[in-house]
Amino acid sequence: MLPVRRLTAILAADVAGYSRLMGADEEGTHERLQAHLGELVNPKIAEHRGRVVKNTGDGFLAEFASVVDAVRCAVEVQRGMTERNAETAPEKCIEFRVGINLGDVIAEEHDIFGDGVNIAARLEGLAEPGGISVSRMVRDNVRDKLDYVFEDLGDQQVKNIARPVRVYRVRDRSVPAEQATTLPAQALPLSDKPSIAVLPFANLSGDPEQEFFADGITEDIITLLAGWRAFPVIARNSTFTYKGKSVDIKKIGEELGARYVVEGSVRKSGRRVRVTAQLIRADTGHHIIAERCDRDLTDLFELQDEIVTAIAGAIEPEILKFERERIADRPQRSEDAYQSYQRGTWHHYRNIEAQAYFQRALAIDAQYPQALAALTIAVLNAGFLGWAENAEASYTEAFELAQRAVTLDPRYPNAHFALGLVCMWTRRIGRAMSEFEEAIKLNPSHAAAHVQLGAMYTYTGRPEEAIAHAEKGVRLSPSDPRLFMWLPTLAGAHYQLQQYGEAVEFGRRSWSLNRNWPHGLRYVVAGLAQLGKIEEAQAALTELKLMDADLACSAGTLHRVFPDPAAVEHVLDGLRKAGMR
Secondary structure (H helix, E strand, C coil), X not given: CCCCEEEEEEEEEEECCHHHHHHHCHHHHHHHHHHHHHHHHXXXXXXXXXXXXXXXXXXXXEEECCHHHHHHHHHHHHHHHHHHCXXXXXXXXXXXXXXXXXXXXXXXXXXXXXXXXXXXXXXXXXXXXXXEEEEHHHHHHXXXXXXXXXXXXXXXXXXXXXXXXXXXXXXXXXXXHHHCCCCXXXXXXXXXXXXXXXXXXXXXXXCHHHHHHHHHHHHHHHHHHHHHCCCCECXXXXXXXXXXXXXXXXXXXXXXXXXXXXXXXXXXXXXXXXXXXXXXXXXXXXXXXXXEEEEECCCHHHHHHHHHXXXXXXXXXXXXXXXXXXXXXXXXXXXXXXXXXXXXXXXXXXXXXXXXXXXXXXXXXXXXXXXXXHHHHHHHHHHHCCCCCCHHHXXXXXXXXXXXXXXXXXXCHHHHHHHHHHHHHCCCHHHHHHHHHHHXXXXXXXXXXXXXXXXXXXXXXXXXXXXXXXHHHHHHCCCCCCHHHHXXXXXXXXXXXXXXXXXXXXXXHHHHHCCCCCHHHHHHHHHHHHCCCHHHHHHHXXXXXXXXXXXXXXXXXXXXXXXXXXXXXXXXXXXXXCCCC
């Protein structure tokens, strides 16, 4: 006979620090716990149409037919516990940690079993005393129905669960954020997959009114970094417990389980404001980057957005580069999806090796959007750079991979970026632009998406808008290792505007950064010829022909990306004037 299964909302709770409480006052702790259960917890569960499955000594397991009822019940229980603890000495306070999951369970008369229950128990272990942690399934089902804050804690690897679990902290809007209970008592272990903590930016202005500006900068950076979805970002409630305190970065890393820490300051003087930020590796104290933004005080919220985008944009490529190098420098001792993914990104320019690592990561975890998006780009590159035997087959495979990545995690910016790249090279113009726009919407600091959206504007006859987007992308990541790929976008836009001098300048900058990338050099040749500098153009053409002997690659690329034949002819005209045959 098959077991009885059902989909249910599982609520797991236990008492934080129960052993300590029992050790200090066994009878008193037991009496207070039973009073809380009988007078608050059990009535609330019944009120919200749930049932207590079992008591566990220091906690309980309950289930609800409605996940909305489960979350609402948990919030009201925690609110009630805050009120009941108000007159109790801190060392005697009983605080519940609550985890909620929505999952399929095996049901027996007096118990329920299965991964759905196990995940709820692990979520409870990740919750703070007085806090509530929920899975992505729970958050997705209730976020539009309940007016609570769901703070993204990122993917967490939990015991006996194969895949990382996406965790969200629930915050009751009726409880001020600064009063929320936050840190677990014990230090958290560093997982191999890194997490990042953004400490409250210090207000050095001597002006208490600037405190909200410093806090706003911090909160917005947390939100933007969380939007990458590349690794967990420690939530605001945990990091803000360090506000106004002298900090030891290594200790903070241990307490929060964070490999990287961002700290900074805000200083206002007259109508000028200076914001500084440092990205630090917590375990060594090594400063990876330091950024400084000096701005005039105009529209405060617009200024805040500008500064936050600049800082987050500078952090992203550096931390990802640091991770790639950290993983690549050590031998691979285990089959780990994250390590394989990072090794693949380190081998980005060795296309076959990169694909092999991404495929290995997906063999370990088929539901890994980062590896899917990275594999998409590697397969696409093999097609348009001529490394694949059948370019069209590569484009078809890349399109299928990108669609899978977007379906797997619709809020992962790089999945949309990868799909945009494929659509750009396969003449799906409208789809390409919308995918780049979605990547930017999800991560406003996505420098590459800004640049590629700029390229699409050039291809569709709007070069002025192209320049604005590409320049923003370059500003966001001025030291990016992909800069040599981005500068030809600016060269092409200026060329289409007949601003040949600027086209030559950006093309030369690209060429100086990577002598194996001909796309900028193409605009150097054509631009110089249009300016009448034929000898210089011919010298550059000689260099271009070393990589593209009959310029068939250049012509083929132009025809593929420009829908307007006149735009293609404009570039080819310059190349012919330089002596192209």
